Amino acid sequence: NAGVTQTPKFQVLKTGQSMTLQCAQDMNHEYMSWYRQDPGMGLRLIHYSVGAGITDQGEVPNGYNVSRSTTEDFPLRLLSAAPSQTSVYFCASSSRWGDTQYFGPGTRLTVL
Amino acid sequence: AQSVTQLDSQVPVFEEAPVELRCNYSSSVSVYLFWYVQYPNQGLQLLLKYLSGSTLVKGINGFEAEFNKSQTSFHLRKPSVHISDTAEYFCAVTGNSGGSNYKLTFGKGTLLTVNP
Numbered sequence: 269n270a271g272v273t274q275t276p277k278f279q280v281l282k283t284g285q286s287m288t289l290q291c292a293q294d295m296n297h298e299y300m301s302w303y304r305q306d307p308g309m310g311l312r313l314i315h316y317s318v319g320a321g322i323t324d325q326g327e328v329p330n331g332y333n334v335s336r337s338t339t340e341d342f343p344l345r346l347l348s349a350a351p352s353q354t355s356v357y358f359c360a361s362s363s364r365w366g367d368t369q370y371f372g373p374g375t376r377l378t379v380l
Numbered sequence: 381a382q383s384v385t386q387l388d389s390q391v392p393v394f395e396e397a398p399v400e401l402r403c404n405y406s407s408s409v410s411v412y413l414f415w416y417v418q419y420p421n422q423g424l425q426l427l428l429k430y431l432s433g434s435t436l437v438k439g440i441n442g443f444e445a446e447f448n449k450s451q452t453s454f455h456l457r458k459p460s461v462h463i464s465d466t467a468e469y470f471c472a473v474t475g476n477s478g479g480s481n482y483k484l485t486f487g488k489g490t491l492l493t494v495n496p
Contacts, residue, residue, distance in 0.1 A: 310470060310486040313484065
């Protein structure tokens with residue numbers, strides 16, 4: 269049982285490049301979320317999903333896209349990276365709403 | 381919508397001293413409350429949570445928190461800290477009525493530093 273996995277661990281992009289941050293969980297959790305963590309800002313919700321095929325926006329969705337085609341995977345896409353997207357990104361999952369969220373180890377992204 | 385205020389950004393304490401990390405929240409609906417801990421260069425892990433029932437909640441590593449609805453607070457306490465408790469602590473809230481309330485809102489974090 270690997271829990272929540274994220275790839276890559278580190279990534280450097282140039283402004284305007286696109287990329288996908290991968291997130292997978294093997295706990296059969298319905299709920300999955302993406303957060304970004306910036307110094308002094310805590311964690312801010314980007315997008316979340318309450319099940320396969322269902323996604324919704326969080327607090328800071330601009331510049332990011334998500335989809336949920338399977339229960340296990342919840343990728344986060346940056347279509348045109350900007351320096352303001354330099355951050356640490358965490359994926360999390362939980363079995364049901366209100367339950368404990370399990371976090372992945374994070375992806376540290378730098379946009380030059 | 382919900383919001384969380386962690387009243388101290390940094391809390392330095394000496395080993396074996398008691399500590400309290402303060403958290404206040406606001407919400408138009410009833411809430412679930414959480415404390416998470418983040419050790420350096422790691423993801424977050426749950427310390428404890430309040431869903432319903434007893435307002436005093438016990439968590440891992442000797443931490444506990446008390447839900448005070450009248451003061452909209454959920455302060456985290458430990459009677460005697462260890463060096464290994466040095467980490468960043470996050471308070472979080474979500475509405476308990478589902479639907480659009482399924483958004484876990486985090487505070488900005490409190491860095492607890494335990495000195496020898």
